[in-house]
Amino acid sequence: MKKVFIAFAALAMVFTSCSEDKKDNLQEQNVNMDDWYVYTDADVDEANKVGNEKLKSCYSMVNLNRLLNENPGLERKMYNIEYQTRALIAAKKPSGTPGGGGGGNDGGGGDPPVGDGLDVINIPVVVHVVMQNPSIVTDGQISAQIDVLNEDFSAGNSDLSSVPSEFSGLVANTDIQFTLAKTNRVTNGTSAWSTNDAVKYASPVESPSTQLNIWICNISGGILGYAQFPGGPSATDGIVLLYSSLPGGSAAAYNLGRTATHEVGHYLNLRHIWGDGRCNRDDFVSDTPISDAPNYGCPSYPTVNCRSTDMTMNYMDYTYDACMYMYSEGQKTRMRAVFASGGPRASMLP
Numbered sequence: 214m215k216k217v218f219i220a221f222a223a224l225a226m227v228f229t230s231c232s233e234d235k236k237d238n239l240q241e242q243n244v245n246m247d248d249w250y251v252y253t254d255a256d257v258d259e260a261n262k263v264g265n266e267k268l269k270s271c272y273s274m275v276n277l278n279r280l281l282n283e284n285p286g287l288e289r290k291m292y293n294i295e296y297q298t299r300a301l302i303a304a305k306k307p308s309g310t311p312g313g314g315g316g317g318n319d320g321g322g323g324d325p326p327v328g329d330g331l332d333v334i335n336i337p338v339v340v341h342v343v344m345q346n347p348s349i350v351t352d353g354q355i356s357a358q359i360d361v362l363n364e365d366f367s368a369g370n371s372d373l374s375s376v377p378s379e380f381s382g383l384v385a386n387t388d389i390q391f392t393l394a395k396t397n398r399v400t401n402g403t404s405a406w407s408t409n410d411a412v413k414y415a416s417p418v419e420s421p422s423t424q425l426n427i428w429i430c431n432i433s434g435g436i437l438g439y440a441q442f443p444g445g446p447s448a449t450d451g452i453v454l455l456y457s458s459l460p461g462g463s464a465a466a467y468n469l470g471r472t473a474t475h476e477v478g479h480y481l482n483l484r485h486i487w488g489d490g491r492c493n494r495d496d497f498v499s500d501t502p503i504s505d506a507p508n509y510g511c512p513s514y515p516t517v518n519c520r521s522t523d524m525t526m527n528y529m530d531y532t533y534d535a536c537m538y539m540y541s542e543g544q545k546t547r548m549r550a551v552f553a554s555g556g557p558r559a560s561m562l563p
Contacts, residue, residue: 375526
């Protein structure tokens, strides 16, 4: 009885913003958090790549480690978000649906959920161009970047046919779309920004609870971009992109706009597909195979690690822009869960 009381007390704390009916629904789900983690070795892993032009990287996990150190309550907040995400997904799975095919616990995948009750989700986007000469990033590039996001998130990208048959049945139209709401251009003397969020104060965040903020700038150290996961400080909520990663930019092999696709995935609560660990770490999505490290360049198929074929063409890997072209059904479910009632991005819905 004591264990049952503790479990229900924890659920009450997590879902205080939900209705009583909603809480009762979620409490009936069997949510296993044994595999959950938040800190990673990303600081060491990513630092080893700095300066290697062949190993351009995303600093989202390094940024997360920093925010966790600076905000003592963030780890608990992210635990609660993860608990709610798993409970919501479990509540929508058909009875008897298997989970954890990729090693995670109800993070999404397996049989797709019955439905989340939401239509196509449209996210307004505020773009901040912060550079010594902000006109270097053209309106046409910004528009093209929004187009790439819309194509990639709707499975409307022309290279989708390249997905191997092993994964073709998992390709997801996330039903998430993006609309440019505003562009701010700020002239700033900083030649290259680090990943400490300083660029976000040069052009302050606008309405982060209802809009996706994207900062475009020059980033030092061969870093393509970084994002803030749901639950982080509102003053820095959004993603940062290397200006040359936009469509038509000069970041060779990374200039088709898919850095933004990758970083928005983090913003919507996706981890890197290899889980930022070894074979015993997962991305909490059960239809993405376990791997032990990122893939780079254009890997041949099949690339096998941890006794399974890597989904190297997934947007949450580190491959070249031209060699990533899908989200999975499990990733779709996980992303859309953040918009559910009481979710960390629910306020973005009208």
